[in-house]
Amino acid sequence: MAKVRVPVRFEFEVIPIEKVPSRTPIVYPPADQRGSEYDRILRSLDNNPGRAVKIIRKNRVPLANLTIKERRGIQSGLITISKNRLEKIGTRVESDAVYAFVEAE
Numbered sequence: 001m002a003k004v005r006v007p008v009r010f011e012f013e014v015i016p017i018e019k020v021p022s023r024t025p026i027v028y029p030p031a032d033q034r035g036s037e038y039d040r041i042l043r044s045l046d047n048n049p050g051r052a053v054k055i056i057r058k059n060r061v062p063l064a065n066l067t068i069k070e071r072r073g074i075q076s077g078l079i080t081i082s083k084n085r086l087e088k089i090g091t092r093v094e095s096d097a098v099y100a101f102v103e104a105e
Helices: 037-047 068-084
Strands: 052-055 089-093 098-102
Touching: 037 052, 037 068, 037 098, 068 089, 068 098
Parallel strands: none
Antiparallel strands: 052 098, 089 098
């Protein structure tokens, strides 16, 4: 006996975005968490709203002496850690510094 295929029909209604239930992800920090320099920078941004961070040295070497690839590596690390912490930051890479700031929503 052949199966009869019934078309799928969804019932839905259009609602305001504010009525969508929000969920905060459950994140447990590891017990042996040591953190990183990126965490220190992001904490500084959290503790100083409306301010930015200008990174000028890495391991006592001025960023002006680093290659663009190395400066972009710093930028990439900041973006990765901020995404892991569910924060939205903006970054800029210049010839002598990397800037980080909280993006306005």
